[in-house]
Amino acid sequence: xxxxxxxxxxxxxxxxxxxxxxxxxxxxxxxxxxxxxxxxxxxxxxxxxxxxxxxxxxxxxxxxxxxxxxxxxxxxxxxxxxxxxxxxxxxxxxxxxxxxxxxxxxxxxxxxxxxxxxxxxxxxxxxxxxxxxxxxxxxxxxxxxxxxxxxxxxxxxxxxxxxx
Ligand code: ADP
Numbered sequence: 001x002x003x004x005x006x007x008x009x010x011x012x013x014x015x016x017x018x019x020x021x022x023x024x025x026x027x028x029x030x031x032x033x034x035x036x037x038x039x040x041x042x043x044x045x046x047x048x049x050x051x052x053x054x055x056x057x058x059x060x061x062x063x064x065x066x067x068x069x070x071x072x073x074x075x076x077x078x079x080x081x082x083x084x085x086x087x088x089x090x091x092x093x094x095x096x097x098x099x100x101x102x103x104x105x106x107x108x109x110x111x112x113x114x115x116x117x118x119x120x121x122x123x124x125x126x127x128x129x130x131x132x133x134x135x136x137x138x139x140x141x142x143x144x145x146x147x148x149x150x151x152x153x154x155x156x157x158x159x160x161x162x163x164x
Pocket of ligand 1: 015087090119123126
């Protein structure tokens with residue numbers, strides 16, 4: 001039984017995240033999307049909001065569940081009995097950090113394997129930071145996030161959607 005976790009901030013979840021969820025769910029028996037609850041980090045959406053947003057757009061995937069966690073990822077994985085970590089790689093700039101984290105996780109939890117999925121070409125530029133930047137200036141984010149999130153993201157910036 002292959003149980004994997006796809007951890008991240010997902011602030012907000014993007015089409016790039018959803019693509020990784022869709023692809024990795026096919027590779028494992030059970031996929032847990034783990035929203036990192038980091039009280040020190042200033043996030044646009046609360047942990048609960050991020051969990052429910054991901055739940056909304058993954059409800060058609062029978063083997064995907066969404067939870068939040070805090071503290072060390074490997075400790076949470078031991079708790080839920082997961083041994084695989086899914087991460088997405090966009091550019092070389094992601095690589096060094098991801099490699100370091102993956103190796104550290106193996107020291108802490110030797111049974112752990114990290115699976116890196118390369119981003120789909122159309123989302124290679126996409127990050128939650130870019131979405132927030134665009135939205136804060138009233139830019140069109142319809143190609144970046146699921147349609148049901150658009151108004152909620154603009155609302156965080158007190159921006160009305162003017163026929164976008
Ligand atoms: P973190 O703060 O852990 O990097 P993110 O929410 O930014 O959290 O990203 C979670 C994971 O999703 C990371 O592995 C990241 O590389 C991956 N990811 C983010 N955006 C994309 C994208 N457009 N295509 C593929 N993977 C992505």
